[in-house]
Amino acid sequence: MAELRTAAWEALHQVIDPELDEPVTDLGFVRSLEVSEDGAVELHLRLPTSFCAPNFAYLMASDAKDVLRALPGVTGVVVELDDHHDSALINTGLATDAGYRDTFPGEADEDLEQLRATFRRKAHAAAMERVLTRLLKDRPELAEADLHAITVADLPDEAATRSLLNRRAAVGFGTGPDELVLVDDEGRPCSPEQVPFRLRFARATRISVEGNSHFCRGLLRTRYPDSAADQTPRAMSSEGRAS
Template structure:
């Protein structure tokens, strides 16, 4: 092997490594809809393979989940989003995303390969659209983000009580990642995000009457605890199911907001079949 060929080979390997890193970064914008965390942080990305091609690189991504019976619609949403974000990379020519070891792997993988869309993949079993599913979990993520911000305020201000927490406005919140995350989620849902906007609101952005505020806050706390608890549980299940997968997981700092530094995907879904 000549020195020139060796150098070209090394450069080629380095380029493919950088490309794989770009793919992983793109996959970091894909969130588990129920856990509200990036699939890269959760360890759901099993492998990334990039191969050169004359008309653009060919990228193969394999995903894994904590159990074989994870909800098929959640699984499809994550796999479909993964294909979309990798396909959007300008140097990519073809993308293959496959879900491993799931009871609906064959069905989901075939639907993704054919770009059949959610309803085209699941047929009559697709009772709700992915738009509705996304909206439901974006609302849950927003509810949890509200609770994190208000609980911080309650801890920081002894004069603030659950009875009057409904008067807290975005402008009252100190700058930081929990506030930034709340603003992102409000923006994604089309809710007001100016400083005068009340923090504790329903799904339509309406503040609660004073007498309903304590109960609304407790319900929000229940949602937040459920999301955080499920995320912790799923991380443990994945480590149990796949030896060594813990090394692929990124634990967020204590008290940090899930997906702090990840952009939310556009609220659109490809559907080719009515």
């Protein structure tokens, strides 16, 4: 079952913390992963605090169950969230495939797809700002206002660009060579006059995402000292395994 365990671990790279925009594997959120000889998979997740938002927790755990269940050779999947104040509710909901709203009746005011869409837009804004800020540094002849006309074809073929294209696809934006890079949350292009505001907004989003990630990584290491060995630095995870 070594091959199936490797496949399961690779599949978990697809499970993204929606707020931090990083795989749960790189964040150190995977506490244990066991695969039996008959193909049964048991996964335990851990989070930085016992009071992390239950909607984020359920989304990650539910996504983990989905990607593991889709693997050839898997005969059953158990996913449990450990040491959370809502562990009992979440684990029961996961076991019965109840869904978030039925797991938290009367409390869930939006479904997981709405939540996912909100954070995908933030992830796209952050990735867009990283690429365009790097482009301004690498091409000093460009003025900030010139960014309104930059297309995908103008971007270098590197990991940060591929990460941006993945995030564009996730929010439903085009990824062809003629697509304008600097757009708002609805995919609308910016005029030269709008560039400074849009870039500042995207930069604030990126700083918030990266700051939250740094904070949560530290909290996890404090709560679970052994998790330090399981964490991959963001520079590697965001460029090497972008979702």
